[in-house]
Amino acid sequence: MGNVRVACDERLRIVIPSEHAPVFEGSPEVVIGPAPNGRSLYLFPPPAWDGLVRRLREARAAGDPDAGPFVRLYTSLYRRERIQGSARRVSIHPELAALAGIQDAAVLVGSDDRLAVWSEPAWRERVSGVLADVLPLAEHSRWD
Secondary structure (H helix, E strand, C coil), X not given: CCEEEEECCCCCEEECCCCCHHHHCCCCEEEEEECCCCCEEEEECHHHXXXXXXXXXXXXXXXCCCHHHHHXXXXXXXXXXXXXXXXXXXXXXXXXXXXXXXXXEEEEEEXXXXXXXXXXXXXXXXXXXXXXXXXXXXXXXXXX
16 A cells, blocks of 8 residues: 655666565566556556456456456556566556656555556646545545
8 A cells, every 4th residue: 555656767667665565575577557547557466467367257258248348458458577686676668658658757556466557647636636536525524
């Protein structure tokens, strides 16, 4: 959980921060591709990605009409990338970086079994939207 700003080097590599490293423990690679929101990327450890694709294929075979587009997304637009060295660097393919608007920095957001990778402007917009959704509720909520 939580979010961390990371720099991208000249080869569009980012470092998986230590607070998010346990999700990728023991894995020599990651699986990276566009999130369904179309504005960020997902960075999965291979076992989590493999499990997700397996569940989606089973759902598609069982007739779930929503599973097919997700199977196509996760199997056609995702790439496996090696985790490089003890610094835990991961390359973002230029096409994926362009899709998410990532240039010289990114915001990594922990989300259970994966990381979301956002451009800084898109992340700021996302946070503003979340706060705007919560504000009217906070005025009369017991959760505030």
